[in-house]
Amino acid sequence: MTRKDNRIKPSEITPEDVYLNRRKLVAGAMAMGLLPGCQPDATAAAIPEGGEFGDLQPWAGSTSERSTPLEAASSFNNYYEFGTGKDDPARYADTLVTSPWSIEVTGEADRTGTYALEDILKPHALEERVYRLRCVERWSMVIPWVGFPMADLLKRFEPRSSARFVQFYTLADREQMPGLRSNILDWPYLEGLTIEEAMHPLTLAAVGMYGKVLPNQNGAPIRLVVPWKYGYKSAKSIVRISFTDERPRITTESRSEGGWTWQTAWNWYAGNEYGFYSNVNPNRAHPRWSQQVETRIDGTFPEPSIDTQLFNGYAEEVAHLYQGMDLIKNH
Amino acid sequence: MQRWQLGLIKAVVWAACLAPLAWLYLRIFHQIGGYVASPSIEILHTIGKTGLNLLLITLAVTPLRVLTGLNWLVRLRRLFGLFSFFYLSLHFSAFVWLDLGFRWRIIFAEIVLRPYLTIGMLALLLLIPLAVTSTRSMQRRLGRRWAQLHRLIYAIAILGVWHFWWHGKQTSNEPVVYAGILALLLGFRIWRGWQRRQRRQASG
Numbered sequence: 001m002t003r004k005d006n007r008i009k010p011s012e013i014t015p016e017d018v019y020l021n022r023r024k025l026v027a028g029a030m031a032m033g034l035l036p037g038c039q040p041d042a043t044a045a046a047i048p049e050g051g052e053f054g055d056l057q058p059w060a061g062s063t064s065e066r067s068t069p070l071e072a073a074s075s076f077n078n079y080y081e082f083g084t085g086k087d088d089p090a091r092y093a094d095t096l097v098t099s100p101w102s103i104e105v106t107g108e109a110d111r112t113g114t115y116a117l118e119d120i121l122k123p124h125a126l127e128e129r130v131y132r133l134r135c136v137e138r139w140s141m142v143i144p145w146v147g148f149p150m151a152d153l154l155k156r157f158e159p160r161s162s163a164r165f166v167q168f169y170t171l172a173d174r175e176q177m178p179g180l181r182s183n184i185l186d187w188p189y190l191e192g193l194t195i196e197e198a199m200h201p202l203t204l205a206a207v208g209m210y211g212k213v214l215p216n217q218n219g220a221p222i223r224l225v226v227p228w229k230y231g232y233k234s235a236k237s238i239v240r241i242s243f244t245d246e247r248p249r250i251t252t253e254s255r256s257e258g259g260w261t262w263q264t265a266w267n268w269y270a271g272n273e274y275g276f277y278s279n280v281n282p283n284r285a286h287p288r289w290s291q292q293v294e295t296r297i298d299g300t301f302p303e304p305s306i307d308t309q310l311f312n313g314y315a316e317e318v319a320h321l322y323q324g325m326d327l328i329k330n331h
Numbered sequence: 332m333q334r335w336q337l338g339l340i341k342a343v344v345w346a347a348c349l350a351p352l353a354w355l356y357l358r359i360f361h362q363i364g365g366y367v368a369s370p371s372i373e374i375l376h377t378i379g380k381t382g383l384n385l386l387l388i389t390l391a392v393t394p395l396r397v398l399t400g401l402n403w404l405v406r407l408r409r410l411f412g413l414f415s416f417f418y419l420s421l422h423f424s425a426f427v428w429l430d431l432g433f434r435w436r437i438i439f440a441e442i443v444l445r446p447y448l449t450i451g452m453l454a455l456l457l458l459i460p461l462a463v464t465s466t467r468s469m470q471r472r473l474g475r476r477w478a479q480l481h482r483l484i485y486a487i488a489i490l491g492v493w494h495f496w497w498h499g500k501q502t503s504n505e506p507v508v509y510a511g512i513l514a515l516l517l518g519f520r521i522w523r524g525w526q527r528r529q530r531r532q533a534s535g
Binding site for chain 1: 370434
């Protein structure tokens with residue numbers, strides 16, 4: 001798939017004085033405590049210049065489990081655009097340019113187009129949500145994300161009733177991302193959700209973690225976080241969101257089953273290992289390892305070895321999305 | 332070679348073989364040489380790879396001895412072999428303890444169900460008789476059969492590299508390098524065996 005030129009046109013750039021004023025306004029309001037960022041109608045979220053977000057409303061659903069140290073969460077990453085080693089992203093992602101940034105919105109929606117990140121964030125109130133993150137490789141973390149519900153963003157694009165799936169594309173720029181020289185994945189990195197999953201209140205658009213701006217290696221400036229699925233579903237550094245009525249190809253089905261024009265990144269890599277849904281499920285083993293146990297990276301030694309929970313412990317919130325579905329077959 | 336010279340060399344080998352363990356300790360507990368995000372995963376992988384390295388070094392002793400004429404090298408072979416066994420036993424312990432938290436039902440099922448674990452386990456089990464019979468007195472007692480038994484090391488090395496090859500996503504070419512080195516080491520034996528046969532035919 002070829003990617004369109006996503007450079008921002010001069011006409012789309014917010015004039016510098018307007019943009020600076022806005023920041024001053026927000027900073028001033030925050031200093032005076034006028035912008036607690038917690039009220040549903042509080043507005044003007046932005047990437048803070050100093051790198052730290054102001055007071056963030058703690059989210060009621062946050063897990064109280066011990067958080068992974070920021071140092072671990074930002075030095076042990078899978079972000080193949082910067083290399084396949086766990087420490088490659090932390091080592092090489094400083095070449096990623098996260099500002100200016102824009103997201104192209106395409107497909108089955110009424111308000112498609114290219115939006116500057118500033119404009120994307122503006123109307124939303126940022127909150128801090130502590131989620132479990134379960135990697136398919138059998139390790140897990142607990143991360144305090146800074147973000148807002150993805151649904152609130154997607155609704156602004158006015159998806160049509162024909163929008164059954166939402167695709168999230170990660171940046172694929174060879175100049176910034178040395179890992180793209182390898183053809184281990186079919187770049188650009190593409191992940192996708194059903195519209196119901198994408199609109200679920202747990203699905204987060206994250207711009208920070210640990211009260212700070214996202215480190216590049218964690219998917220700056222904006223990424224997806226879907227806490228009940230294996231980590232690779234949560235696409236990083238999103239440059240394109242597309243609403244589609246066509247279902248994804250799933251490698252394990254026969255070629256004659258048509259109706260698809262796209263396939264998610266890891267399903268393309270190995271369909272029997274990484275399905276489209278990729279819900280955390282201890283009952284469905286990866287072909288090469290059991291998924292019943294996980295190593296919780298929490299800064300201690302030895303790290304706790306804990307029992308993996310169905311939907312990563314979010315069954316109460318999300319199980320209804322999959323009612324009557326064979327979760328082994330539709331893994 | 333003098334006795335003290337060999338003693339000195341052995342001391343260096345001991346230190347070199349223990350160094351990966353010390354290095355791991357310093358990195359994990361004193362953050363020397365970089366931060367380790369996940370000690371468990373780091374230990375499991377580093378120790379397993381060290382064990383495999385030592386296994387290949389053990390197999391490299393004879394070719395090196397033949398090529399360089401340094402016959403005393405053979406007196407280090409047992410040390411390398413036993414250190415390899417030591418690290419691979421630690422690797423298995425890390426799998427049982429750090430990776431799966433002593434969940435024996437899952438551990439047993441995993442070893443049976445996942446071919447890469449089955450062959451890794453088999454390699455470790457096959458190493459046990461070699462370690463047990465590594466003493467000089469056992470060597471004397473077993474005579475000819477000792478050499479036959481210790482040829483198992485070739486199968487063990489193949490299983491070990493195979494286990495490494497299969498263990499994860501194929502994102503690195505490291506296993507290919509290991510397989511290449513193993514092929515060279517085993518190829519040397521085949522070549523020598525063939526040479527010996529040629530000589531025997533010529534003289535017979």
